[in-house]
């Protein structure tokens with residue numbers, strides 16, 4: 011059976027787009043059943059509409075707590091019969107409501123070689139630290155910030171003359187290839 015994926019995103023959605031294209035090309039055998047977005051104005055919403063992916067947007071401020079909006083998200087996920095949650099630039103910590111509803115089914119992409127440089131602005135952190143190798147990490151989500159079990163990693167070298175922008179570009183290129191590939195392996199495995 012083809013797995014059903016919900017993507018959670020808050021921003022540009024270049025990884026969302028890369029996943030959609032991998033599905034279109036037949037490289038990822040899954041259905042992108044839903045986009046969940048906590049920023050109704052984010053560019054990723056438009057990308058989803060163009061790709062005919064159903065969208066659920068919400069504004070966290072309008073809810074009393076994370077538990078409340080996550081239970082509404084859970085309903086959306088159940089209605090869409092989602093097997094996996096794939097985070098692609100979702101800028102908030104997943105809370106206990108979603109973690110308990112989807113144990114070991116929530117996957118995140120982080121732009122560093124974890125456990126180095128967790129949290130925000132990971133690429134900038136790596137460049138400022140002067141490391142010569144950084145990369146990307148795909149991992150299961152737990153209650154911590156970028157701390158769950160690692161599924162896969164890919165190294166990206168930083169050359170001496172490269173600017174932050176250069177490194178960001180390189181990291182995103184690797185993400186766009188490696189995230190859909192890794193999701194395909196997971197869909198086959200589970």
Ligand code: GRF
Nearest residue numbers: 022023024025099119120121
């Ligand atoms: C990616 O760099 C990802 O590693 C991080 O957030 C960024 C999302 O970018 N978690 P985009 O919205 O997919 O373009």
